[in-house]
Amino acid sequence: MIVCVCHRVSDRDIEREVRQGCGSFEELQDELHVATACGRCADCARDTFDVARACRPTAAETLASNAARVIPIAPTRLAA
Numbered sequence: 001m002i003v004c005v006c007h008r009v010s011d012r013d014i015e016r017e018v019r020q021g022c023g024s025f026e027e028l029q030d031e032l033h034v035a036t037a038c039g040r041c042a043d044c045a046r047d048t049f050d051v052a053r054a055c056r057p058t059a060a061e062t063l064a065s066n067a068a069r070v071i072p073i074a075p076t077r078l079a080a
């Protein structure tokens with residue numbers, strides 16, 4: 001869904017920024033320029049940002065998720 005028509009910013013763009021560590025709405029505006037022209041999208045953009053932040057996994061959840069993806073590698077034999 002397009003959130004900001006002026007800058008063609010979608011909800012996915014906002015969610016991606018949050019996943020990549022965007023910590024504030026002002027930082028989001030610096031990155032995507034959302035809600036910096038006509039301003040009609042400001043409420044929706046802020047709501048989308050807040051929901052994305054609330055749904056963002058915690059550091060512990062991210063670590064657990066990444067640990068589950070590690071593929072153990074068997075030790076190689078060294079030639080004697």
Ligand code: FES
Binds near residue numbers: 035038039
């Ligand atoms: S619609 Fe986002 S600034 Fe105009």
